[in-house]
Amino acid sequence: MTLxxxxxxxxxxxxxxxxxxxxxxxxxxERTPWQYIEVYETAHxxxxxxxxxxxxxxxxxxFLYHEMMAHPxxxxxxxxxxxLVIGGGDCGTLREVLRHESVTRAVQVDIDEAVTRAAERxxxxxxxxxxxxxxxxxxxxxxxxxxxxxxxxFDVVIIDSTDPVGHAAxxxxxxxxxxxxxxLRSPGVLVQQSESPLLxxxxxxRPLHGALAEAGFAARATLHFPVPxxxxxxxxxxxxxxxxxxxxxxxxxxxxxxxxxxxxxxxxLTPPAFCGTLFRPDRPAGGGT
Amino acid sequence: MTLxxxxxxxxxxxxxxxxxxxxxxxxxxERTPWQYIEVYETAHxxxxxxxxxxxxxxxxxxFLYHEMMAHPxxxxxxxxxxxLVIGGGDCGTLREVLRHESVTRAVQVDIDEAVTRAAERxxxxxxxxxxxxxxxxxxxxxxxxxxxxxxxxFDVVIIDSTDPVGHAAxxxxxxxxxxxxxxLRSPGVLVQQSESPLLxxxxxxRPLHGALAEAGFAARATLHFPVPxxxxxxxxxxxxxxxxxxxxxxxxxxxxxxxxxxxxxxxxLTPPAFCGTLFRPDRPAGGGT
Numbered sequence: 249m250t251l252x253x254x255x256x257x258x259x260x261x262x263x264x265x266x267x268x269x270x271x272x273x274x275x276x277x278e279r280t281p282w283q284y285i286e287v288y289e290t291a292h293x294x295x296x297x298x299x300x301x302x303x304x305x306x307x308x309x310x311f312l313y314h315e316m317m318a319h320p321x322x323x324x325x326x327x328x329x330x331x332l333v334i335g336g337g338d339c340g341t342l343r344e345v346l347r348h349e350s351v352t353r354a355v356q357v358d359i360d361e362a363v364t365r366a367a368e369r370x371x372x373x374x375x376x377x378x379x380x381x382x383x384x385x386x387x388x389x390x391x392x393x394x395x396x397x398x399x400x401x402f403d404v405v406i407i408d409s410t411d412p413v414g415h416a417a418x419x420x421x422x423x424x425x426x427x428x429x430x431x432l433r434s435p436g437v438l439v440q441q442s443e444s445p446l447l448x449x450x451x452x453x454r455p456l457h458g459a460l461a462e463a464g465f466a467a468r469a470t471l472h473f474p475v476p477x478x479x480x481x482x483x484x485x486x487x488x489x490x491x492x493x494x495x496x497x498x499x500x501x502x503x504x505x506x507x508x509x510x511x512x513x514x515x516x517l518t519p520p521a522f523c524g525t526l527f528r529p530d531r532p533a534g535g536g537t
Numbered sequence: 538m539t540l541x542x543x544x545x546x547x548x549x550x551x552x553x554x555x556x557x558x559x560x561x562x563x564x565x566x567e568r569t570p571w572q573y574i575e576v577y578e579t580a581h582x583x584x585x586x587x588x589x590x591x592x593x594x595x596x597x598x599x600f601l602y603h604e605m606m607a608h609p610x611x612x613x614x615x616x617x618x619x620x621l622v623i624g625g626g627d628c629g630t631l632r633e634v635l636r637h638e639s640v641t642r643a644v645q646v647d648i649d650e651a652v653t654r655a656a657e658r659x660x661x662x663x664x665x666x667x668x669x670x671x672x673x674x675x676x677x678x679x680x681x682x683x684x685x686x687x688x689x690x691f692d693v694v695i696i697d698s699t700d701p702v703g704h705a706a707x708x709x710x711x712x713x714x715x716x717x718x719x720x721l722r723s724p725g726v727l728v729q730q731s732e733s734p735l736l737x738x739x740x741x742x743r744p745l746h747g748a749l750a751e752a753g754f755a756a757r758a759t760l761h762f763p764v765p766x767x768x769x770x771x772x773x774x775x776x777x778x779x780x781x782x783x784x785x786x787x788x789x790x791x792x793x794x795x796x797x798x799x800x801x802x803x804x805x806l807t808p809p810a811f812c813g814t815l816f817r818p819d820r821p822a823g824g825g826t
Contacts, residue, residue: 250542251555257540259557264580265765266540270553291553309735309769311811446598446765474763474771476554476735480598481770482763506811515804522600522795 256288256296258303260479263447267303267477269293275370280362287370293477295370297338299363299410303477307371310340313441314374315508316473316516317485318344321404321439322351323497323513324487328403329353332431334390334419336408337363340374345406346382347502354383355402357394361387391418394427402431407440412452420456425463425488435491438465442486444479445472449523453484457529460488469494470527471516473507494528545577545585547592549768552736556592556766558582564659569651576659582766584659586627588652588699592766596660599629602730603663604797605762605805606774607633610693610728611640612786612802613776617692618642621720623679623708625697626652629663634695635671636791643672644691646683650676680707683716691720696729701741709745714752714777724780727754731775733768734761738812742773746818749777758783759816760805762796783817 251257251268259266269290276287286298294307305313318341322328330353331345337358345354358364364385368375378385386393405428412420420440428438438460443452453470460468465488475483487494494517499510519527540546540557548555558579565576575587583596594602607630611617619642620634626647634643647653653674657664667674675682694717701709709729717727727749732741742759749757754777764772776783783806788799808816 250544251540251546251548251557253539255539255548255555257555257557259540259544259559262581264559264582266544266546266555266557266559268540268546268548268555268557270548270550270555292551293553444765446763472763474735474761474769476733476769476771480763480765482765507809509807509810511807512809515807518798518800518804520796520801521798 256298258301260447263479265479267479269296269306271296276366278362278366280360282360285362285366287366297366297371302411305338305340305371306477309476310374311506312473313475313478313483314340314344315505316471317341317406317408317439317441319500319502319505319508320471320485320497320513320516321406321437321487322348323500323510324489324492324494325403325435325437326498328437330402331355331404331406332357332402333406333408334394335410335416336406338367338371338374339364339378341406341408342383343374343377346377346380347504348500352382355386356383357386357388357390359387359389391424394424394431397431399430400433402436403433404437405432407438409441411443420452420459422459422462425459425465429464429490432490436489437492438488440486440488442470442484444482445484445520445523446480446482449526453486454526456486457526460486461530463488465489467493467530469517472520473516545587547590549736552768554768556768558585558595558766560585565655567651567655569649571649574651574655576655586655586660591700594627594629594660595766598765599663600795601762602764602767602772603629603633604794605760606630606695606697606728606730608789608791608794608797609760609774609786609802609805610695610726610776611637612789612799613778613781613783614692614724614726615787617726619691620644620693620695621646621691622695622697623683624699624705625695627656627660627663628653628667630695630697631672632663632666635666635669636793637789641671644675645672646675646677646679648676648678680713683713683720686720688719689722691725692722693726694721696727698730700732709741709748711748711751714748714754718753718779721779725778726781727777729775729777731759731773733771734773734809734812735769735771738815742775743815745775746815749775750819752777754778756782756819758806761809762805
């Protein structure tokens with residue numbers, strides 16, 4: 249059947265697949281210098297944030313993405329204090345970072361202040377931590393910020409970007425990732441959202457591992473987890489590590505969490521058979537799971 | 538945006554969510570006494586089988602569902618010989634069952650022969666095992682079949698049904714599950730597809746655990762895994778066990794598999810935090826994982 253106009257649809261033309269939500273009203277739309285922002289009320293998924301036609305988050309399922317962008321990275325570091333988020337303007341990942349008591353400073357750099365202002369207005373549950381004295385919000389180009397940031401000034405860098413096209417494409421390349429490496433201390437953790445295991449294993453995940461290796465991240469691992477509102481409903485995040493191994497994470501217990509647990513961390517590290525060694529390319533063969 | 542008529546869409550009205558694939562042609566349509574079958578060619582997902590407007594499978598992602606319906610159940614049994622599939626007319630689950638050398642008899646009972654004939658014609662990779670001498674295909678009502686089947690005649694019963702509405706609704710209730718229990722030997726394994734962890738935890742998974750308990754399955758566990766073409770892209774299967782525990786599965790290594798592995802079995806058993814004890818309700822608190 250064909251969907252009528254009560255539905256918001258995000259087609260991914262290159263893969264011939266679309267995700268749609270029934271919407272009841274449009275709450276906001278705004279063209280900024282960088283992108284086109286929309287907020288809808290949906291029938292069953294809470295509010296919906298859309299940027300340039302792509303679903304950024306829904307009230308119903310964003311916990312999956314935000315928890316898995318923050319907690320595996322922070323649990324892999326023995327004592328994360330200084331955390332940098334590049335992108336992430338909706339502040340949902342930042343909220344998860346702030347749950348870690350070891351964190352003393354969380355800097356977020358998103359080019360578009362309008363996203364954060366829209367999140368404050370329409371998704372206050374995501375921005376509730378923004379008044380935390382540990383937080384600095386900067387609205388500027390993350391690439392430029394990183395280039396001038398002091399070396400060895402962060403323990404964890406989270407790249408919470410849109411898809412690797414347009415102004416976010418540079419966030420997936422070796423030059424940018426080398427800058428990330430420079431601002432990381434050792435031990436240090438980078439995590440980058442890396443699209444769908446089903447749709448983007450070869451087009452995004454494999455080149456990202458190559459770029460991470462080129463940038464000097466000796467140990468790397470891709471984690472996978474469900475995100476129903478993203479293309480294919482199955483998503484990934486890729487870790488680049490300095491002086492750490494992906495399997496040696498701390499047990500982090502945060503009772504507020506809805507998806508992540510230490511056991512789920514291990515589950516997310518378990519590679520689908522069809523990915524072969526792609527998700528953990530630097531590990532010697534026969535290294536177990 | 539609105540999708541044009543080049544797209545096949547499956548809206549799930551009760552949850553206000555839809556999945557769509559761009560199609561290039563309709564290869565087949567047929568109204569049988571039980572249901573309406575369609576087969577499409579898609580732009581990027583191979584062929585698409587639709588029954589009563591619901592996606593049954595695509596060429597691109599059916600391996601996820603079929604592997605996870607078969608291998609966890611068979612790996613949980615110490616030596617599965619006699620396997621019964623109720624439903625499953627596309628034969629993709631049956632193909633996975635036949636990969637296990639211990640299996641000496643595989644009986645499949647689907648009410649609608651037309652589904653299997655369509656699968657033979659349009660998805661021959663799924664039906665390639667149907668000539669295996671271990672296979673018996675029966676086209677009749679699975680509920681009636683089970684009622685008259687000899688007690689203790691199967692080691693594993695796989696309920697590969699459509700959603701729990703219409704003629705499949707009975708497959709989720711205690712009377713039917715009691716019949717399954719009767720035809721199982723001990724040790725014995727039942728597995729039932731149990732919908733989306735995000736959408737159906739309370740409406741399907743919780744009542745199914747209740748019905749399984751009522752039918753006498755002392756140990757139960759829900760596994761979860763991605764199926765991009767099903768609502769929310771995140772799916773589940775629930776085990777009901779006689780004389781077995783879900784965590785005590787054999788390591789099954791089948792090099793042809795694309796998702797399942799022993800490590801992925803463990804990953805699929807790892808409950809999302811928001812599900813609490815729902816996915817493993819009979820285990821004593823503090824039981825690990």
